[in-house]
Amino acid sequence: MAESTFRLRVKYQKAGRLRHLSHLEVVHSCGRAARRAGLPYAVTQGFSPHMKVAFGPALPVGTAGLGEYLDLWLSSYVPSGEAFEALKAASAPGLAPVQVKYVAEREPSLGAALTIAKYEVVMEGGEVLAEGLTSSFAAIIAEGVLAVDHKGKPKVFELASALPKEPDVCTIKERTTVGLAVRIGERGSLRPEALVKAALTRGALDGRIMSVTRTELLVEQDGSWRDPL
Amino acid sequence: MSELWSRIEPLLTGIERPVRYINSEWGSSHADEPYKVALVYPDVYEIGMANQAIQILYERFNVLQGVSAERVFVPWKDMADAMRSAGVPLFTLESCRPVSECDLLGITLPYELTYQNILEALDLAGLALRSKDRTDADPIVIGGGPCAFNPEPVAPFLDAILIGDGEDAVADIVAAHRASIAAGDSRSATLAALALVPGVYVPSLYEPQIEGGEFKGMTALPGAPTVVRKRVLPDLDDYRSPACPVVPFMDVVHDRVGVEVLRGCARGCRFCQAGMVYRPVRERTPDSIVRDAISALSCTGYEEVSLTSLSTADHSGIEEVLRRLTRRLDGTGVTVSLPSLRVDAFNVQVARLLGGGKKTGLTFAPEAGTQRLRDVINKNVTEEDLLRTVNQAFSAGWRRVKLYFMIGLPTETDEDIVGIGELVSRVFLAAREVTPPAERGGMKVAVSVSTFVPKAHTPFQWEAQIPFEEVRRRQSLLRSSMQHKGIDLSWHDSQVSFLEGVLSRGGREVADVIEAAWRGGARFDAWTEEFKPSRWSLAFEAVGIDPTSIANRQRRVDEALPWDHISVGVTRAYLRIERDNALAEKTTPDCTFDGCTGCGVCGSSLVANVLAGERRG
Structure with a gap:
């Protein structure tokens, strides 16, 4: 990358109806928003020049994200407040910036840095479901490994690493929310729906997943988790 | 909400x-x-x-x-x-x-x-x-x-x-x-x-x-x-091209902003319905094209703008437009594209202006394999033009070319079919000759062959479409005449062409068939994997219509046609003259380069060709 570029980190959300977008659709749409915003984006050199931009871990179709990230390289400096306002004005509300900040070029890539993802899974079902899930999660964690079916192939997760924190279960009225954190490794991460479904099966529980939201993406540093901005 | x-x-x-x-x-x-x-x-x-x-x-x-x-x-x-x-x-x-x-x-x-x-x-x-x-x-x-x-x-x-243009x-x-x-x-x-x-x-x-x-x-x-x-918009510049079209999230077909640079085409290819029904030719000015392209790009954020029309390289100001646009977009990663190119050397220049470093592939449509048949259909392209164009394109670094042909054109003989194979072989050799030996492995000549479907309001509206058994025979003849490694041959499904023929020249009675087919489960037949010919055969049978009597029947030139009460401006007399010219293998020039050919459009609708400058003849 040429030296005179500025790395703008954009925290954005994919929410509401737009949670149904695929990662590729998010990538295209964010690129178009940056162009509409009139930001002086840097262009890669080479055979097929394109906007220099890098995205954090992909979200599946249907899963919302409240704190997703992309790095956009600019060829000239634009005050971050100005860049934020321009991007916001050029974005659909469901796929819009939340915060922006310049980060140093030497910082690791988003893909390498973001290793913790926090999720919220909202389910139909009250106290009975919540109690059942809590004990199922405990039993699964006690076993240490979880085998899930991923696109027809079995995938085995070592839970000590893949699930760095015990899931929280809470119920309000007839809605149960499971809060959990997973570690994103080189071979992917445990999908929250897979863990919840395993718990439902194990406890022979009834419960329909209503929504899945990735609430935060975090950087692990010296045993603690921090915001990438 | x-x-x-x-x-x-x-x-x-x-x-x-x-x-x-x-x-x-x-x-x-x-x-x-x-x-x-x-x-x-x-x-x-x-x-x-x-x-x-x-x-x-x-x-x-x-x-x-x-x-x-x-x-x-x-x-x-x-x-x-x-x-x-x-x-x-x-x-x-x-x-x-x-x-x-x-x-x-x-x-x-x-x-x-x-x-x-x-x-x-x-x-x-x-x-x-x-x-x-x-x-x-x-x-x-x-x-x-x-x-x-x-x-x-x-x-x-x-x-x-x-019928016709919708803007007004x-x-x-x-x-x-x-x-x-x-x-x-x-x-x-x-x-x-x-x-x-x-x-x-x-x-x-x-x-x-x-x-x-x-x-x-x-x-x-x-x-x-x-x-x-038909309704005709007299001047395309009466309205701007949409300044801020809707930008899909989804990866759609042709995912780019389009600016229509001209409407209509007077080349006069006799098989082409669009060329007859969208007359006269109306060009936007280079100023409005550049203005609309830049404003639509900045409003949409698209990474590509396509200059669309039936024949964009015919626009009298196309070079100016491309130079101005590529200069404005330099360094932005945003590209300009054209939907199709005619076979001539000028278009290689045009493609060079467009491409920057990118040389994806060029597409040309000679349509027929022999000069005789190209004269019948009034496709004013010679073999020499094609070979010269291919030579220039491959010399300039292109390695892929796609050629469109049709089979089943009126008067076609086996010689014309074999002619396609021979022409493609010569194109291949011409391309090979100027390609460095080390790069010959990457050379590709793709040949796409569709079946001619006669359309309403064209000089061939009276012609019989060839039956699909005959289509298959001609396809296999073509296959055996084309044997080079590096040539990719693909067909359109002959049953799709047959149905297209019935639906495009049928009368009101065909509506019953469409309804019966839909009731039988036909949906999305334009999708190859969804098209089930049996649903349509059952529908024709149930309604009691013989589809071959619509698709494969030669009509008398004085016969009443189901679309006679719809006027596109081109007169029936002109279509008959053009049909006679076709059978006599006589070509007709393009009125935007030469004089009026008397098709009737300009007289009937008080409209005329609108050119932004002089066309390059």
């Missing part, structure tokens, strides 16, 4: 590509005006959103005072089935309103094999399939688009059909309809009023005359014009 969204959303988790149904795209219009228009495209979102007319009409309707237009696409089978089981009717994207609550449904007629999807849309909307069964409470259903020039096969399903006409249609609503008119009075709008055809006011089983012409009922003349 939305009426049906809460019922639609739960359906989205179990279906493919929910992005088709969520709207919220950049540039979509969410006005809520008293007069509501649903623009219905009879295919899925990603196909319909590639259609430039939808973007133009969306803008033209939405600028009208008191009018809001929304988009509607036919849900894919999984969603349609889910909607039917959940009792959710067809909805508009923007406000998720039931389509049946709109005042006007504008349905695009893009391609014959989408006809059964019109019925799918009407049925999902909860509307009667036939115009005659709809009531005063139902919206007016109006069709328009490329297939409107022989509207008879779909005429019974539509209340009205706009939409305001007149809305005004006439609103006046009828204000006056409390019945449905039939409303249709009678619409029939007086220039370019609007109201099928219920025309009755086919059949004598002894033979079609003798259409009789217009009192008050309806005997002949409906």
